[in-house]
Amino acid sequence: MSPRKSSTSSGRPPTRRPRYLGIEAAGEHLPALTPRWWETALRAGLDRAGVSERFRIVRIDGRRAIAEIDHGTAARARSAWNAPLADRTTTLTTRRTWGTLRGAKRWLRDRSSG
Numbered sequence: 001m002s003p004r005k006s007s008t009s010s011g012r013p014p015t016r017r018p019r020y021l022g023i024e025a026a027g028e029h030l031p032a033l034t035p036r037w038w039e040t041a042l043r044a045g046l047d048r049a050g051v052s053e054r055f056r057i058v059r060i061d062g063r064r065a066i067a068e069i070d071h072g073t074a075a076r077a078r079s080a081w082n083a084p085l086a087d088r089t090t091t092l093t094t095r096r097t098w099g100t101l102r103g104a105k106r107w108l109r110d111r112s113s114g
Contacts, residue, residue: 019071020104022096023081025063030090032062041085041092042067049080058101059108066104
């Protein structure tokens with residue numbers, strides 16, 4: 001038996017890659033939102049949905065943000081973040097999901113300039 005590894009496996013255990021979610025606040029008349037606002041709003045949405053997963057805000061551009069969350073809970077996070085916020089006047093809308101930050105940053109740049 002050959003000690004060589006398969007060409008499709010590096011022999012290392014699989015790693016859990018983060019998924020980057022593009023988040024966009026709905027509504028034309030919202031002010032530019034601060035990092036603290038984003039952190040509070042996203043955490044509150046996850047708490048209301050019973051999702052205890054950690055997340056990290058990667059980039060913010062006013063009414064748009066990119067959040068990093070584990071791929072195992074990305075679907076539940078999307079559902080939680082698409083619900084109305086506690087004030088019932090603001091709704092976040094998740095637009096895209098990426099496996100890399102490169103695509104997410106491109107989305108943010110394109111949306112900001114357009």
